[in-house]
Amino acid sequence: MTPNGSSFSRSVMPMNRDDSASHEASTASGEQTAPAAVSGPSVKIRARDINVFYGEKQALFDVAIDIPEKSVTSFIGPSGCGKSTFLRCMNRMNDTIPICRVTGAIEMDGEDVNDRSIDPVVLRARVGMVFQKPNPFPKSIYENVAYGPRIHGLATGKDELDAIVESSLRRAGLWDEVSDRLLQPGTGLSGGQQQRLVIARAIAVGPEVILMDEPCSALDPIATAKIEELIDELREQFCIVIVTHSMAQAARVSQRTAFFHMGRLVESGATDEIFTNPRDSRTQDYITGRFG
Numbered sequence: 001m002t003p004n005g006s007s008f009s010r011s012v013m014p015m016n017r018d019d020s021a022s023h024e025a026s027t028a029s030g031e032q033t034a035p036a037a038v039s040g041p042s043v044k045i046r047a048r049d050i051n052v053f054y055g056e057k058q059a060l061f062d063v064a065i066d067i068p069e070k071s072v073t074s075f076i077g078p079s080g081c082g083k084s085t086f087l088r089c090m091n092r093m094n095d096t097i098p099i100c101r102v103t104g105a106i107e108m109d110g111e112d113v114n115d116r117s118i119d120p121v122v123l124r125a126r127v128g129m130v131f132q133k134p135n136p137f138p139k140s141i142y143e144n145v146a147y148g149p150r151i152h153g154l155a156t157g158k159d160e161l162d163a164i165v166e167s168s169l170r171r172a173g174l175w176d177e178v179s180d181r182l183l184q185p186g187t188g189l190s191g192g193q194q195q196r197l198v199i200a201r202a203i204a205v206g207p208e209v210i211l212m213d214e215p216c217s218a219l220d221p222i223a224t225a226k227i228e229e230l231i232d233e234l235r236e237q238f239c240i241v242i243v244t245h246s247m248a249q250a251a252r253v254s255q256r257t258a259f260f261h262m263g264r265l266v267e268s269g270a271t272d273e274i275f276t277n278p279r280d281s282r283t284q285d286y287i288t289g290r291f292g
Contacts, residue, residue, distance in 0.1 A: 042068065044067055044070075045066070045107065045108050045239065046066050047086075047089075047104065047105070048064045049062050049064060050063040050089060050102065050104035050105075051063075051103045052085050052086070052094065052101070052102050053101045053103075054100055059082055059263055060082045060085055060263050060264075062264070063104070064265070065258055067241060067256075070237065070238065071235055071240070072231060072253050073242070073254060073257070074250035074254035074271065075241065075243045075257075075260060076244060076250050076257060076258070076259050077259055077260035077261055077286065078261065078291065081262060082264070083243045084213050086260070087211050090106060090113065090127055090241065091113070091120075091209075091211060092113060092114070095120055102114060108208070125152055126207055126208050126209065127208070128207040128209070129202065129210075130195070130202055130211065130212045130213070130215050131213050132215065134191055134194035134218070135198060138185070139186060140182065141169075141189070141197060142183060143186075144198075144200075144201050145164070145197070145204045146204070147201070148204050152205055154205065164204055165182070165204070168200040168203050171234070172196045172200035173196060173226060173233075174196045174197060174200055191218060191223060193223075195223070199215075199227075199230065199234075203238070207238065208238065208239060209238065210238050210240050211240075212240065212242040214245065215227055215242065216228070216246070216249065217244075224249075228253050232253060235255075247275070247287055250271065250275075251275055254271050255271055256270060257270075257274040259287075261282050266280050267279055267280045267283055275287055
């Protein structure tokens with residue numbers, strides 16, 4: 001359901017789900033094997049045959065992956081490998097780039113997010129985004145969080161809006177630090193606090209999925225630790241997908257990891273398997289620091 005109580009404007013037939021293997025991997029020739037069935041939590045996002053083009057240049061090749069709900073999935077790989085490009089496919093942020101073209105299917109709860117009958121604004125309320133650099137609005141701390149619920153009609157009055165703001169800031173671990181200065185500018189907070197404010201803003205509209213594109217890369221170690229603790233808490237309620245250049249961070253916060261290289265998904269699976277027993281030599285070389 002969307003924040004206003006309706007589902008996507010049109011549902012589609014689910015994709016074939018009988019294409020599982022014990023572990024997801026690409027062959028040496030670059031062809032990707034079928035994604036493994038996700039054990040434990042049910043699948044929230046299912047991508048098949050995703051190709052992305054910027055003009056004539058192809059950035060992603062036949063990406064297929066299952067992402068479970070109420071868990072953290074990390075995307076790792078060297079710069080320019082396509083992990084952020086694929087992340088943006090999940091809430092159609094690539095639609096904002098005129099020369100970008102996406103083919104293939106990405107289902108969320110059985111509905112294709114790329115169907116042109118789906119309103120991207122509604123989709124982005126369901127699939128929130130946290131960027132590499134904290135980007136609070138040039139508004140007060142309160143208004144940063146209240147803006148989304150207000151425009152989506154999630155609060156019927158001031159008291160209800162106040163409750164949403166407080167709840168979101170508490171869930172983002174920020175309430176105790178800002179409760180006495182809610183009317184001060186969000187841009188006046190520290191970098192780590194700004195990133196938690198952005199997370200509070202994202203969860204205020206009741207998303208089902210939170211995408212994070214290197215959310216800690218601009219933060220110091222203390223702020224990074226707080227964001228990682230928050231991610232671990234939020235996974236009990238949300239499907240979280242995080243792009244990170246830090247393999248240590250991926251190992252700490254995620255239950256599943258996917259390795260991208262040169263626009264292809266090389267392999268994905270349980271995080272402990274990827275880091276201790278990768279099936280592809282490229283994954284082994286990357287996690288041991290031989291390239292990247």
